[in-house]
Amino acid sequence: MNAYPKITLVGAGPGDADLISLKGLKALAKANVVLYDALVNEELLEHAPQEALRIFVGKRAKNHAFSQQEINKLMVDYAHSHGHVVRLKGGDPFVFGRGGEELEYAAKHGVETSVVPGVSSAIALAGLQGIPLTYRGISESFWVITGATTAGVISQDIYTAAKTEATVVVLMGLNKLTEIVRVYEAEGRHKLPIAVIQNGSLPNEKVAVGTIDNIIERAQVNGIGAPAVILVGEVVAKHEIFEAWRHKYIAV
Numbered sequence: 001m002n003a004y005p006k007i008t009l010v011g012a013g014p015g016d017a018d019l020i021s022l023k024g025l026k027a028l029a030k031a032n033v034v035l036y037d038a039l040v041n042e043e044l045l046e047h048a049p050q051e052a053l054r055i056f057v058g059k060r061a062k063n064h065a066f067s068q069q070e071i072n073k074l075m076v077d078y079a080h081s082h083g084h085v086v087r088l089k090g091g092d093p094f095v096f097g098r099g100g101e102e103l104e105y106a107a108k109h110g111v112e113t114s115v116v117p118g119v120s121s122a123i124a125l126a127g128l129q130g131i132p133l134t135y136r137g138i139s140e141s142f143w144v145i146t147g148a149t150t151a152g153v154i155s156q157d158i159y160t161a162a163k164t165e166a167t168v169v170v171l172m173g174l175n176k177l178t179e180i181v182r183v184y185e186a187e188g189r190h191k192l193p194i195a196v197i198q199n200g201s202l203p204n205e206k207v208a209v210g211t212i213d214n215i216i217e218r219a220q221v222n223g224i225g226a227p228a229v230i231l232v233g234e235v236v237a238k239h240e241i242f243e244a245w246r247h248k249y250i251a252v
Contacts (some may be wrong), residue, residue: 003081003082003083004083004112005076005080005111005112006079006080006084006088006112006113006170006207007075007076007079007084007087008027008028008031008085008086008104008113008115008116009087009089009093009099009103009113009115009116010024010028010087010088010089010093010116010118011024011088011090011092011093011116011117011118011119011120011158012024012036012037012039012041012089012090012091012118013032013118013119013201014039014043014086014090014091014119014120014121014124014125014201014206015039015041015090015199015200015201015202015243016041016202017030017041017044019119019201020044020118020119020131021116021117021118021119023116024116024118027086027114027116028044028045028047028086028088028175029048029049030049030084031049031052031084031085031140031214032049032052032053032078032083032084032085033053033055033078033082033086033225034048034052034085034086034088034240035057035071035074035075035078035083035085035086036054036055036056036089037057037058037088038058038065038090038091039090039091039227040088040089043208044088044141048086052162053078053079055074057070057071057074067102067250069103072102072105072106074099075102075105075106076105076111077202079111080111081102089118089240090118090121091120091121091122092117092118092119092122093117093118094117094118094145095114095122095144096097096171098174101143103115104150104235109126115249117124117130118140118170120144121201122171122229123169124200124201124232125197125201125231126167126169126235126245128200128201128239129136129195129200129207129231129239130239130240131166131195131231131235132235132238133139133169134167134235135210135235137175138165138234138235139163139165139166139233139234139235141154141166141167141170142165142167142169142233143157143164143166143167143168143169144169145157145158145161145170145171146170146172146173147170147171147172147173147174147175147176147180147193147205148172148173148176150240154176154179154183158170158180158183158235160234161191162184164188164232165233165234167231167232167233167234167235168229168230168232168233169231169232169238170230171229172223172227173230174196174226174227174228175225175232177216177219177230178195179216180211180232181215181216182230183211184212187211188212189212190212190213191211191212191213192211192212192232192233193209193232193233193234193235193236194209194210194211194215194230194231194232194233194236194239195207195208195209195210195230195239196208196215196219196229196230196231196232197228197229197230197234198224198227199228205245206222206223206224206225207222208221208224208237209239209241209242212232218232
């Protein structure tokens with residue numbers, strides 16, 4: 001076993017195992033230990049050597065198997081005792097994934113690190129639904145915002161973003177959907193298109209599409225639960241449901 005301590009942060013993508021990068025698979029193939037999150041597709045663990053340790057460290061909202069401090073310590077301890085540790089994280093490690101905190105901790109303890117970027121659900125799930133985050137003449141930018149801060153309150157950035165024409169992607173925000181709707185309603189944007197996507201890219205994916213004034217009902221009817229990504233903006237009208245509505249097949 002190679003005992004040289006090293007940690008590689010690998011983005012596992014939004015859920016579909018095929019959406020990890022080739023470089024990510026190569027890192028897994030050389031792992032002595034894999035620390036993986038709840039949102040990681042466990043099919044990816046098959047790409048690690050048979051003898052490699054596979055350790056679940058949780059990190060789903062309000063249900064953490066380990067605290068972030070404990071995960072940081074596990075990474076460094078296993079790197080010193082076993083060699084190459086792959087920290088396998090859902091999406092991209094640096095998009096609300098605390099990858100920066102983990103790199104800092106490893107550096108403070110003298111452990112070599114590298115990063116393999118991942119396909120973030122913030123971008124990928126919109127594309128998989130045929131929703132362009134930017135579109136000429138409609139949206140010139142997109143914002144990626146957390147639904148709630150560490151204090152558990154809605155992010156103030158949502159209030160600012162609601163005043164713009166930007167596409168807004170809200171991660172970890174399903175529990176704040178009612179508040180997000182109220183923010184947009186306060187700006188008079190009741191008919192703004194919005195989509196909520198649960199388990200995006202997976203076979204059990206669920207999608208609710210509507211407008212600000214009916215999305216809560218539509219999410220309930222479609223049984224949307226966490227984890228889910230919220231997309232707000234005129235570009236959501238590019239979704240096939242809206243296209244059907246335009247041709248009077250269904251009502252939005």
